Amino acid sequence: MVEALLDTLGLTKTVELLSLQPPGWGGNLLRGLANSLQIAFGAFGFGLLIGLGGAYGKLYGGPILRDLLTIYTTVIRAVPELVLILILYYVGTDLINQAASAMGYGRVEISGVAAGIWVLGVVQGAYATEVLRGAIQAIPSGQLEAARAFGMPPLMTLRRVTIPAMMGFATPGLANLWLIATKDTALLAIVGFSELTLETRQAAASTRAYFTFFLAAGALYLIVTLFSGVIFGRIEKWARRGQPSLREGNG
Amino acid sequence: MTAESRQPPAPAPAETAIIVENLHKSFGSLEVLRGVSLTARKGDVVAIIGGSGSGKSTMLRCINFLETPTSGRIVVNDEEIAIRPDGRPANRRQIERIRTRLGMVFQAFNLWTHRTLLENVIEVPVHVLKTPRTQAIARALALLDRVGLADKADTFPAFLSGGQQQRAAIARALAVDPTVMLFDEPTSALDPELVGEVLSVIRDLAAEGRTMLIVTHEMKFAREVADHVVYLHQGRIEEEGPPERVFGAPQSARLRQFLQTVG
Numbered sequence: 233m234v235e236a237l238l239d240t241l242g243l244t245k246t247v248e249l250l251s252l253q254p255p256g257w258g259g260n261l262l263r264g265l266a267n268s269l270q271i272a273f274g275a276f277g278f279g280l281l282i283g284l285g286g287a288y289g290k291l292y293g294g295p296i297l298r299d300l301l302t303i304y305t306t307v308i309r310a311v312p313e314l315v316l317i318l319i320l321y322y323v324g325t326d327l328i329n330q331a332a333s334a335m336g337y338g339r340v341e342i343s344g345v346a347a348g349i350w351v352l353g354v355v356q357g358a359y360a361t362e363v364l365r366g367a368i369q370a371i372p373s374g375q376l377e378a379a380r381a382f383g384m385p386p387l388m389t390l391r392r393v394t395i396p397a398m399m400g401f402a403t404p405g406l407a408n409l410w411l412i413a414t415k416d417t418a419l420l421a422i423v424g425f426s427e428l429t430l431e432t433r434q435a436a437a438s439t440r441a442y443f444t445f446f447l448a449a450g451a452l453y454l455i456v457t458l459f460s461g462v463i464f465g466r467i468e469k470w471a472r473r474g475q476p477s478l479r480e481g482n483g
Numbered sequence: 484m485t486a487e488s489r490q491p492p493a494p495a496p497a498e499t500a501i502i503v504e505n506l507h508k509s510f511g512s513l514e515v516l517r518g519v520s521l522t523a524r525k526g527d528v529v530a531i532i533g534g535s536g537s538g539k540s541t542m543l544r545c546i547n548f549l550e551t552p553t554s555g556r557i558v559v560n561d562e563e564i565a566i567r568p569d570g571r572p573a574n575r576r577q578i579e580r581i582r583t584r585l586g587m588v589f590q591a592f593n594l595w596t597h598r599t600l601l602e603n604v605i606e607v608p609v610h611v612l613k614t615p616r617t618q619a620i621a622r623a624l625a626l627l628d629r630v631g632l633a634d635k636a637d638t639f640p641a642f643l644s645g646g647q648q649q650r651a652a653i654a655r656a657l658a659v660d661p662t663v664m665l666f667d668e669p670t671s672a673l674d675p676e677l678v679g680e681v682l683s684v685i686r687d688l689a690a691e692g693r694t695m696l697i698v699t700h701e702m703k704f705a706r707e708v709a710d711h712v713v714y715l716h717q718g719r720i721e722e723e724g725p726p727e728r729v730f731g732a733p734q735s736a737r738l739r740q741f742l743q744t745v746g
Binding site: 342374375380381382384388393471473476 | 583594596597598606641659
């Protein structure tokens with residue numbers, strides 16, 4: 233019944249190609265997607281940590297730290313990401329290998345995932361620094377002053393006041409960063425990391441079914457985006473729970 | 484020029500809650516406080532009045548080091564705040580501990596907007612003072628009830644009027660069981676019809692013998708609740724004394740003029 237329908241639509245071949253079992257390539261695509269998501273998660277998280285530190289450094293740090301951070305955010309945001317990935321990937325692996333040989337070890341095999349997270353995380357960190365700096369500055373200063381006046385130590389203020397209070401301002405920017413992270417993983421294909429795009433290219437090249445596979449990959453990226461939109465929508469709603477909605481007016 | 488030098492000797496040497504000695508504060512080249520001294524005994528209600536720019540808020544904010552004094556001594560509950568040569572607190576833990584004993588109420592309320600009123604009130608007891616959560620909640624509900632907001636415990640501040648927010652802020656300050664309460668112009672940001680509800684809460688606190696320093700523009704209120712009134716002018720104490728004398732028979736020409744302009 234289903235087969236007959238597929239046959240009339242001329243999709244039998246497509247389904248075979250995308251099948252999860254070999255000789256279908258669907259399993260490869262999903263493995264690539266899993267790798268992509270793993271790197272995107274790691275890079276986004278690493279970028280958030282850098283961003284929080286960077287934002288604090290830019291807002292409260294001394295002049296030297298501020299200058300260093302300005303150089304970091306300016307350079308990273310000025311250079312095309314593809315170039316950055318090549319530089320950071322080869323520089324990073326080269327440094328590790330030099331360190332390893334200096335300590336008397338042989339060449340180290342660097343895991344693709346770790347390298348991907350490091351490279352994209354450094355890029356994400358520069359953008360996250362600016363997103364979080366803006367969000368922290370948008371917090372009414374009285375809320376931080378109240379925390380100080382009641383004897384809250386700095387780290388507790390960060391955890392209990394600054395981060396929750398800035399979430400509403402930061403979420404839209406961070407959602408953008410996350411979506412960029414999911415798609416930037418495709419750039420890692422250039423250093424031979426088998427994420428979704430590279431897997432797709434290999435499947436397409438082996439079967440000559442370029443259209444089928446790139447359409448399938450596009451659909452997978454779209455699903456990730458739609459799903460992310462729902463999640464970030466919830467986070468934003470939660471983060472803005474204390475604020476009256478602009479649409480409904482003040483209750 | 485401490486408060487005590489001008490007041491009749493107290494029947495018993497009452498304990499002091501706050502001593503401010505020769506406080507100076509400059510912002511750049513602007514000298515806001517030029518040597519202010521003040522003593523508040525336990526149970527005193529001290530009203531600090533003065534024109535805009537007289538340094539009254541700055542003085543209050545120096546007591547808990549929200550502003551760093553340029554020089555001077557501050558003693559809270561017989562404990563002197565240790566300062567480094569540059570005037571900053573020498574010991575962060577000491578200043579944090581002292582701050583938890585000083586319940587501050589701000590002009591702009593400064594409630595945490597991402598937390599409900601109940602969460603605002605239990606925040607410091609639970610996280611800073613490590614009070615058990617259930618105990619803190621029971622106390623917070625009683626305090627919210629006391630300021631007339633029992634039914635708003637689960638509401639976020641942005642959905643309340645200024646008067647309600649300020650009463651919640653007072654409950655938050657009371658929740659730390661403060662030895663001294665600091666009010667920084669608590670009614671200045673309120674619509675006129677909301678001032679009364681906040682003042683009546685503060686009046687009740689005064690009646691139960693709480694030590695309070697109140698920076699205010701409400702002269703009638705100051706006269707009614709204060710034991711001691713301090714008039715600041717251009718960073719100096721121009722005149723101080725019991726409210727009957729400061730308001731009834733002001734000595735200084737500047738104070739007389741000030742009282743005339745504010746009505």
